[in-house]
Structure formats: structure tokens, C-alpha cells
Amino acid sequence: xxxxxxxxxxxxxxxxxxxxIEKDFIDIKEIHRFPNxxxxxxxxxxxDFPRLLNETKTALKKLVAxxxxxxxxxxxxxxxxYGLLDKDxxxxxxxxxxxxxxxxxxxxxxxxxxxxxxxxxxxxxxNNTFNTxxxxxxxxxxxxxxxxxxxxxxxxxxxxxxYLTNEKKNEFTIASTSGLLDMKNRTWDKELINTLxxxxxxFNDIIEPGETYGYLTEEIMDETGMDRVxxxxxxxxxxxxxxxxxxxxxxxxxxxxxGTWSLLxxxxxxxxxxxxxxxxxxxxxxxxxxxxxxxxxxNGTWLLQQLRKNWCEFHExxxxxxxxxxxxxxxxxxxxxxxxxxxxxxxxxxxxxxxxYCIEHGQGEPTELGxxxxxxxxxxxxxxxxxxxxxxxxxxxxxxxxxxxxxxxxDKFLCELTMKRTGKTLxxxxxxxxVLGNVMMQAIANKEIESIEEGRKLIxxxxxxxxxxxxxxxx
Numbered sequence: 001x002x003x004x005x006x007x008x009x010x011x012x013x014x015x016x017x018x019x020x021i022e023k024d025f026i027d028i029k030e031i032h033r034f035p036n037x038x039x040x041x042x043x044x045x046x047x048d049f050p051r052l053l054n055e056t057k058t059a060l061k062k063l064v065a066x067x068x069x070x071x072x073x074x075x076x077x078x079x080x081x082y083g084l085l086d087k088d089x090x091x092x093x094x095x096x097x098x099x100x101x102x103x104x105x106x107x108x109x110x111x112x113x114x115x116x117x118x119x120x121x122x123x124x125x126x127n128n129t130f131n132t133x134x135x136x137x138x139x140x141x142x143x144x145x146x147x148x149x150x151x152x153x154x155x156x157x158x159x160x161x162x163y164l165t166n167e168k169k170n171e172f173t174i175a176s177t178s179g180l181l182d183m184k185n186r187t188w189d190k191e192l193i194n195t196l197x198x199x200x201x202x203f204n205d206i207i208e209p210g211e212t213y214g215y216l217t218e219e220i221m222d223e224t225g226m227d228r229v230x231x232x233x234x235x236x237x238x239x240x241x242x243x244x245x246x247x248x249x250x251x252x253x254x255x256x257x258x259g260t261w262s263l264l265x266x267x268x269x270x271x272x273x274x275x276x277x278x279x280x281x282x283x284x285x286x287x288x289x290x291x292x293x294x295x296x297x298x299n300g301t302w303l304l305q306q307l308r309k310n311w312c313e314f315h316e317x318x319x320x321x322x323x324x325x326x327x328x329x330x331x332x333x334x335x336x337x338x339x340x341x342x343x344x345x346x347x348x349x350x351x352x353x354x355x356x357y358c359i360e361h362g363q364g365e366p367t368e369l370g371x372x373x374x375x376x377x378x379x380x381x382x383x384x385x386x387x388x389x390x391x392x393x394x395x396x397x398x399x400x401x402x403x404x405x406x407x408x409x410x411d412k413f414l415c416e417l418t419m420k421r422t423g424k425t426l427x428x429x430x431x432x433x434x435v436l437g438n439v440m441m442q443a444i445a446n447k448e449i450e451s452i453e454e455g456r457k458l459i460x461x462x463x464x465x466x467x468x469x470x471x472x473x474x475x
Contacts, residue, residue: 001448002071005031005063006438007056008238009077009156011260012036012305014052016059017432018068019439021448026462028432031066032059038097045101045346046094047156049083053163057224064225071446073164073216074234074438076241077156078260079177079285080132084150084202085168092146095156096139098130099346106138113195117278122192124273124284125179128297129345132178136198153202157236158213164231165214170204171233173240176286183271183284183292207233209240209288210445234441235288238434239263239295244288244452245437246403247460249427253401254388255293256418257433258408260302262380264387265295272394280390288441289452294395296387299339301408303376306350311369314351318369324413326370327377331417335366335375339383377414381421388422401425405433409466419468429465 001021008015014036020027034055038047063070083095096102107129110119116127125131132155139147154162155174162168175181175188180198182189188203207213213231221228235241242257257263271284271292280296287293304323311318337344337357347353354375359365366372392399402424409415409428419426430436440455449455 102138167214241437
């Protein structure tokens with residue numbers, strides 16, 4: 001059908017993946033991989049965007065050197081974060097990280113103008129501190145000069161696309177993470193934007209997945225040797241692409257995109273915005289194919305990543321297999337954290353933060369590596385169970401199973417614990433769902449396939465999945 005290039009930027013790494021689609025066969029080849037390491041610049045937590053952009057160019061150069069021709073390019077990234085351009089289209093400062101502490105000031109300021117339940121009932125987006133709306137209000141408080149000079153806001157996939165095509169557009173699924181859209185009409189909520197004191201002029205036209213940002217510029221073609229190929233607006237939010245690439249065998253299954261974040265939810269036809277969804281902290285984010293993803297954002301394997309990092313700093317060098325082995329020794333312990341507790345969102349010492357949480361909540365102090373790890377595992381799986389129950393109650397239908405995709409499926413212990421805690425059959429795979437969903441939207445835009453359903457069938461036939469069943473408890 002053609003060769004498609006997917007850029008997949010996660011919160012800790014980025015990759016350029018070449019994908020070739022044939023009947024019942026999908027070939028995936030990694031062209032370039034690179035770390036995505038945010039940095040503290042002074043007292044601000046920022047993304048090193050110039051380096052990331054240079055990595056995209058390096059990937060294109062490698063592709064040209066291999067002699068491979070491609071049909072198109074698609075870019076997906078983490079949600080909510082953005083870059084600001086001035087009237088001369090210069091990037092103003094570095095894009096801020098969603099864990100930057102200015103967000104908390106933004107939340108307090110927003111509450112002076114509109115209560116959080118009313119805000120939710122306008123947008124359908126759960127009031128997470130990292131939402132773009134809170135970040136922008138935080139900018140008004142902490143970086144007002146930058147915001148005053150801004151002429152255009154581009155979410156991260158939009159920003160990469162701009163520097164490849166010179167076209168400024170906001171893709172729908174990534175814009176939906178902002179908390180500034182009228183989700184029912186799929187447009188900017190200009191009244192809300194003005195109420196919050198955010199400059200209305202910085203927002204661009206919204207384009208849907210499957211539309212085209214533009215074509216590679218002459219400058220990019222000269223620098224990299226690439227041909228003039230289109231950059232397609234796919235599900236720019238990586239979770240939207242991951243859900244698009246999830247091979248649901250059961251139509252009513254929930255999805256769990258497991259990685260740095262855990263995104264657990266269900267695909268629906270229209271937003272469900274109510275007092276019940278507000279209380280459950282369920283968010284309505286844009287999906288591909290005119291769908292909505294009703295889900296909850298749950299702090300994910302980032303907690304284990306930080307545990308490993310801190311243990312290596314303060315104790316000894318360990319890997320994730322070591323953490324899992326030690327955790328299994330304490331599988332029945334009571335230690336449990338609320339994975340979305342504010343102290344765990346941007347901690348520099350995960351070990352200390354977990355100990356403090358457990359002590360404050362009357363659980364005692366976890367001291368062994370396995371106990372601390374189990375506090376995370378218990379916290380994650382408890383949140384998964386509660387979210388599944390909330391989704392079933394609000395949707396009025398039973399969820400037969402959970403399709404789990406993303407890097408988190410490599411942690412089989414987490415998969416098994418999730419199956420046991422929720423009582424649901426887990427279908428794990430493929431790991432590259434975000435890349436596959438990215439490419440399927442490119443294939444649809446290029447008229448190589450007709451629909452997401454056809455793409456999911458191709459994925460189901462091309463990849464094997466591992467099943468964790470409550471009837472067969474794995475050893």
C-alpha cells in the first residue's frame with residue numbers, strides 16, 4: 001500500500017518509525033530513536049524543542065540515505081503542551097512541561113473566575129492541573145510578557161508540523177486535551193477563553209484527523225534531501241493514535257494505553273458531560289473517526305521509572321526486572337498510594353514521597369524496594385478497578401474486557417495484577433499501537449484503506465496479543 005513515516009514522541013523518548021502495510025502483514029522498522037529529556041531552565045521545567053526538531057531532521061536524513069521513498073508523514077505526541085510563536089513566527093522561549101509548578105497557580109486563578117464544576121460542564125475535560133487552560137492562565141501570571149507577545153499557539157504535534165510545512169493549524173484530538181474546546185461542537189469556546197483572560201487570537205483553525213497540514217518546505221527538502229511529501233494530521237494526541245491502533249476484538253471492551261501515563265477509558269460516539277462524569281474525573285477527549293474517548297488520566301509507569309532512577313541514585317543500580325522480582329515478594333502487602341496525589345506528580349525523590357504518603361495514611365513505612373514498588377502497583381490497579389466500575393455505571397453497559405496497548409504491556413506482572421484486581425480479561429498488544437494508529441490515519445488520508453475499522457482488522461491479523469484471563473491465573 002505504501003511506506004508511511006510515523007513520528008511518535010512520548011514523554012521520555014521519541015522515535016521515527018517506517019511502516020509498510022500489506023494484506024495481513026505490517027512491517028515496522030525503527031529509523032531513529034532518541035531520548036526526550038525535559039530540563040530545568042532556571043526554575044522552569046521545559047522541553048528541549050530545538051534538539052527534538054533536529055532529531056526529526058536527522059530521521060529524515062537517515063531515511064533518504066537508506067534510499068527509501070515514503071508516501072507521507074504523521075506526528076503524534078503527548079498532550080496539553082504547546083509552543084508560542086510571535087507575529088514574525090519566531091518561537092518564544094521553550095515549550096513548558098506539563099509538570100511545571102506554574103500550573104497550580106493557574107488553577108487557583110481560574111477558580112476566581114469560574115468554579116471547576118462549571119468549567120467541566122462547559123468542556124467535558126477533567127480538571128487536571130496540567131490542562132492547557134491552567135497552563136495558559138499560569139503563563140499570564142508567571143510569563144505575561146511572553147503571552148502578550150504571542151501571535152499563535154501550536155500544540156506539540158502542530159509545532160513540529162509547522163517547522164516542517166510552515167502551516168499553522170491545530171489538530172482536533174490534541175486541541176481537545178486543552179480544556180478550551182466546546183466538545184459538542186468541536187470548536188474553540190471563545191467565551192470561556194475570554195473569561196479566563198487568554199488572548200483569543202492565538203488559536204488557529206482546527207483540522208480533523210485525516211486532513212493535511214501541508215507539504216515539506218523547500219528548506220526542509222534542501223536540508224534533508226527529502227521529496228515533497230505531505231504531513232498528515234493524524235490523531236496528534238498519542239493516546240488518540242493508540243486507541244485508533246487498538247485491535248478491539250470485543251466492541252464493548254475498554255482501552256488502556258499503558259505507558260508513562262495510563263489512559264483508561266472507552267470509545268463513544270458523543271461526549272458524556274454530567275455531574276456523574278465530573279465527580280468521577282472522567283474526561284471527554286477527541287478521537288479519530290468522529291469518536292470521543294471517555295477516559296481517566298492516571299499517573300502510569302512514570303512512577304516506576306522515577307522509583308528506579310532514585311533507587312539507582314541513592315542505593316544501587318537496578319533494572320525493571322529487579323523491581324518486579326522484589327515486588328512479587330510483597331504482593332500481598334497493604335501499601336497503596338493514590339497515584340495522582342500532587343506530591344507524586346513532579347517529585348524529585350519518589351522513594352521519599354511514597355514513604356511520606358504511606359505514613360500519613362496510616363499504612364506504616366515501606367522500607368524495602370519491593371514494598372515501595374507494591375505501593376505503586378497497588379495504587380495503579382486500584383485506580384484501574386475504580387475507573388472500570390465508574391465507566392460501567394455511567395455508560396450503563398458491562399465492559400467484557402480491557403485491551404491494553406503501549407510499552408506498559410512489557411510489565412507482565414502489572415498486566416496480571418490488573419486482571420486480578422479488575423476481574424476482566426486483558427488482551428495485551430500490540431506494543432506499537434500509537435505508531436499503528438498514526439499510520440492507519442495516513443493510509444486513510446492517502447485512500448489506501450477505507451476506515452479505522454479496516455485498519456484495526458489489519459492490525460489484528462498482523463500481530464499476536466497475549467491474553468490474561470481470570471479463569472487462568474498466570475504463574
